Amino acid sequence: MNSFLWIEIDAKQKSRFLLKCFKCKIPIYETYEEKNCFFFRILDKDYAKIKKFWFIKAKVKEETGFLKIKKEILHHHIFLIALLLGIFFLFFLSHMIVDVKVVHSNKEIRELLEAALQEKGIKKNSLRKSYEEIEQIKKEILNQYPSKLEWIEIERTGMKYIVRVEERKIENKEEEKTSCHIVATKDGIIKDLIYSKGVSLVKVNDVVKKGDILISGIIKKDEEERNIVCASGNVFAEVWYQVSASVPMEYEELIKTGKKRYNIRFQNSYYDDFIFKSRLNQYVEEKKEFLNVLGQRFFLVTQYEVRSEKKKYTESEALERALNEVLEKINSTLSEKEEIIDKKVLKKEINNSTMNIEVFVALKESIGEVQEFVKEMENE
Amino acid sequence: MHLYKTMKNFLFDQEYFIDIWEDYIHVFGIIDIELLEEYKIILVLEKFSFIIEGLQFRVLKLTKNEILVQGVLEKVMVKR
Numbered sequence: 433m434n435s436f437l438w439i440e441i442d443a444k445q446k447s448r449f450l451l452k453c454f455k456c457k458i459p460i461y462e463t464y465e466e467k468n469c470f471f472f473r474i475l476d477k478d479y480a481k482i483k484k485f486w487f488i489k490a491k492v493k494e495e496t497g498f499l500k501i502k503k504e505i506l507h508h509h510i511f512l513i514a515l516l517l518g519i520f521f522l523f524f525l526s527h528m529i530v531d532v533k534v535v536h537s538n539k540e541i542r543e544l545l546e547a548a549l550q551e552k553g554i555k556k557n558s559l560r561k562s563y564e565e566i567e568q569i570k571k572e573i574l575n576q577y578p579s580k581l582e583w584i585e586i587e588r589t590g591m592k593y594i595v596r597v598e599e600r601k602i603e604n605k606e607e608e609k610t611s612c613h614i615v616a617t618k619d620g621i622i623k624d625l626i627y628s629k630g631v632s633l634v635k636v637n638d639v640v641k642k643g644d645i646l647i648s649g650i651i652k653k654d655e656e657e658r659n660i661v662c663a664s665g666n667v668f669a670e671v672w673y674q675v676s677a678s679v680p681m682e683y684e685e686l687i688k689t690g691k692k693r694y695n696i697r698f699q700n701s702y703y704d705d706f707i708f709k710s711r712l713n714q715y716v717e718e719k720k721e722f723l724n725v726l727g728q729r730f731f732l733v734t735q736y737e738v739r740s741e742k743k744k745y746t747e748s749e750a751l752e753r754a755l756n757e758v759l760e761k762i763n764s765t766l767s768e769k770e771e772i773i774d775k776k777v778l779k780k781e782i783n784n785s786t787m788n789i790e791v792f793v794a795l796k797e798s799i800g801e802v803q804e805f806v807k808e809m810e811n812e
Numbered sequence: 813m814h815l816y817k818t819m820k821n822f823l824f825d826q827e828y829f830i831d832i833w834e835d836y837i838h839v840f841g842i843i844d845i846e847l848l849e850e851y852k853i854i855l856v857l858e859k860f861s862f863i864i865e866g867l868q869f870r871v872l873k874l875t876k877n878e879i880l881v882q883g884v885l886e887k888v889m890v891k892r
């Protein structure tokens with residue numbers, strides 16, 4: 433792109449100057465005279481040559497072409513940068529998604545779909561996807577959960593995605609069993625018995641062994657087989673376990689020194705760190721959100737300096753801790769009607785700063801399991 | 813621009829040409845300028861010198877082989 437300069441010289445020297453330009457092969461594209469001044473337009477690259485002419489005093493009057501554009505840009509650079517940033521920011525905001533809302537009454541479906549969408553990149557504070565990408569994601573999610581999802585629609589409303597979903601309802605075509613007993617899966621003492629079909633062969637406080645029939649599917653009257661059903665019910669029995677656990681005798685306790693510092697934490701989907709460097713070596717923190725703009729979250733963090741101190745459990749404390757650990761572990765496996773009936777520490781020993789215990793636990797647990805039987809075989 | 817010039821040269825390939833209007837004169841093919849004054853201009857072409865006389869001559873455009881002059885033209889001469 434050519435850039436031109438308008439140059440001003442004294443009109444008295446114009447003839448000499450023009451001859452010199454012709455000799456030096458400097459093209460002059462336009463000229464005019466005004467108040468004893470001679471103005472001419474040349475290429476900017478020729479200006480250096482003209483400056484060497486000793487008999488004239490050349491002065492740049494105006495720049496045109498690329499040079500002018502460059503000068504204008506430099507002159508208005510703050511405005512232009514602000515404008516570009518504004519356009520970029522507008523573009524960024526118009527392509528940003530700040531919320532994804534899944535519309536469905538079933539919480540399980542909502543959570544399932546939210547996780548799947550997140551995995552595919554449809555999440556809060558992310559860039560929006562193109563139509564083709566959305567279609568692809570919909571297809572992939574439907575293929576991923578063919579038995580749960582019937583149909584998905586992802587609709588963009590402003591900076592939000594609204595996801596509508598239709599759950600696939602498959603009729604439970606599980607074959608109804610016609611002849612079955614409820615048998616014991618473990619040894620135990622019967623504690624509770626609830627049944628809706630069949631005949632109970634045990635009563636509360638009976639001792640049963642694994643495999644014993646608890647509720648029979650064969651209904652008899654006077655030793656004569658009258659009907660065969662699929663027994664159903666729940667049988668709870670006291671069962672016993674021996675559980676072992678070990679806990680360290682030593683532990684580290686964090687003690688606050690009284691020193692505290694404040695900091696600001698910045699968090700978004702890509703970044704999570706303190707703005708200022710923390711000056712405390714070891715600390716615990718409390719944080720409070722004070723600003724949340726489009727998912728850009730700021731927290732005021734109070735850091736309390738702590739020092740760690742090694743402490744030792746007494747034997748009884750260690751035992752209590754180990755026992756709690758065992759009970760918590762067992763409790764996490766129990767269902768609503770199941771419970772711990774009794775517990776007893778059988779053995780405890782301390783080895784290398786560790787306490788090992790063995791605990792006997794009695795549980796009230798459901799032990800009934802449906803087992804099908806073949807009618808002919810039973811008759812034989 | 814280069815393409816345009818190449819085409820022009822190809823279609824109108826002349827050693828020199830002189831255009832005269834009422835108050836303009838355009839000369840193509842000059843190799844030197846002997847004199848350049850407000851009342852007289854002497855241009856050197858390949859085979860002759862071209863002399864223009866008049867009043868208030870003003871160079872409007874000047875490149876390595878052509879010149880456009882504005883002014884009141886009174887006399888035109890060719891000197892071999």
